[in-house]
Amino acid sequence: MRLEEEERAPHLIVLENVCGALSSHGGKDFAAICSALSRGGYRVGALVMNAVHFVPQSRPRLFIIGARKASVPLPSELRADGPGDTWHSSALVEAFGKLSQSSQKSWTWWNLPSPNTRTSIxxxxxxxxxxxxxxxxxxxxxxxxxxxxxxxxxxxxxxxxxxxxxxxxxxxxxxxxxxxxxxxxxxxxxxxxxxxxxxxxxxxxxxxxxxxxxxxxxxxxxxxxxxxxxxxxxxxxxxxxxxxxxxxxxxxDGVAVPVVRFLAEHLLEPLLAAVRDEKKKAAA
Known part of the structure; x- marks a missing residue:
């Protein structure tokens, strides 16, 4: 909250964890993270991204992305009306259902395209x-x-x-x-x-x-x-x-490089580009 008051809060916050974070302590851990981001002035959404879409390794990981409400406009193409098949697992949908009303109001179903078919084995x-x-x-x-x-x-x-x-x-x-x-x-x-x-x-x-x-x-x-x-x-x-x-x-102990590159290309960089465009409009 102090960073928010000093106008130094980051535009985006990205957290990565194993998918067990969705259900640990009956979903309370995930709910606590989403609540903290929501109270800090962020829109929150999450994705379950499996590296198997990009490399021949089964490696599902949870990515929680928070976008600061005061500074990050959300282009319509980056938001979905509800969960999708590729990046929103049933466990994620279930965890969302356990969030508080205030956290759900701050929730965004991030919209990413489907990946290309992996060609390597x-x-x-x-x-x-x-x-x-x-x-x-x-x-x-x-x-x-x-x-x-x-x-x-x-x-x-x-x-x-x-x-x-x-x-x-x-x-x-x-x-x-x-x-x-x-x-x-x-x-x-x-x-x-x-x-x-x-x-x-x-x-x-x-x-x-x-x-x-x-x-x-x-x-x-x-x-x-x-x-x-x-x-x-x-x-x-x-x-x-x-x-x-x-x-x-x-x-x-790392994150799969092509997964993060895909996330950056299709969500993080477009969100930051929207921030830059908004600043240009305000300065004009």
Whole structure:
């Protein structure tokens, strides 16, 4: 409020978080954020943007955008009458329904166009000669296969018969599906040409493993730092930390570059352009 009183409040405020922020504490956390922005003099709206529209990584993230009422005119093409299919998930719509009346009055359904169809698949990003990671031994790969459930082993067998090189990604998760219902670590694989969501390397299970299946030949290794960077939309000219964990942390804790570029191009920059146009009119 002090910035508002001193006329130093930013025109736009953009917050990014995991989508769990919509439902944490029964939706109270999201409601508190929207209420604070509304009381601070901002129109508020949110988007759930999945990086999978731009890069072959499943990475949905929540973006909350506040536009200052006193200084940011809202062009009609940037507002929608209600939620859309691409950027407004059912969880977001549900969270909106739990907002207070005052927050809902300050709400705006931001209108972004649909993205172009993604043309790349995960296999396109995989390095032939990766740096800072080594291929697992045959015994290591066999051990990894031994951690798979029948459902996941069936996926590997299907990949062997696909007639082309298949690249899957694996996360290790603890499941209660042991012989007697006890908890055990499982290796879960996906072969849908999309990598799982990158995470920060807080433990061995958070590092994503890849499995390359070429006919009957099956190999595995950790995802390389460069592959992780590519999954975030970073160019190969981007200089990564030399330490593996630091490089992986940079990717796992970041925001996907093309997602932010799309948001800026289709919403943030047009809003700021509207502010500049308004100032020009006032000065004329």
């Amino acid at each position: 995960f296999a396109d990003l995989v390095e032939d000669k990766p740096l800072r990671v080594k291929w697992h031994t045959a015994a290591d790969t066999k051990r990894l296969l031994g951690m798979m459930s029948p459902v996941n082993l069936a996926k590997v067998e299907a990949a062997k018969n696909a007639g082309r090189r298949m690249v899957g990604t694996i996360y290790r998760r603890t499941r209660s599906d042991g012989p007697n219902g006890e908890k055990m670590q499982r290796a879960e694989i996906r072969f849908d040409d999309v990598a799982g969501c990158l995470r920060t390397p807080s433990g061995g299970s958070s590092r994503q493993t890849i499995m390359v299946v070429d006919g009957k030949r099956v190999r595995s290794r950790l995802l390389s730092p460069r592959e992780a960077a590519r999954l975030m939309g970073l160019p190969d000219t981007y200089q990564l930390p030399k330490n593996y964990n630091e490089a992986y942390h940079l990717a796992g």
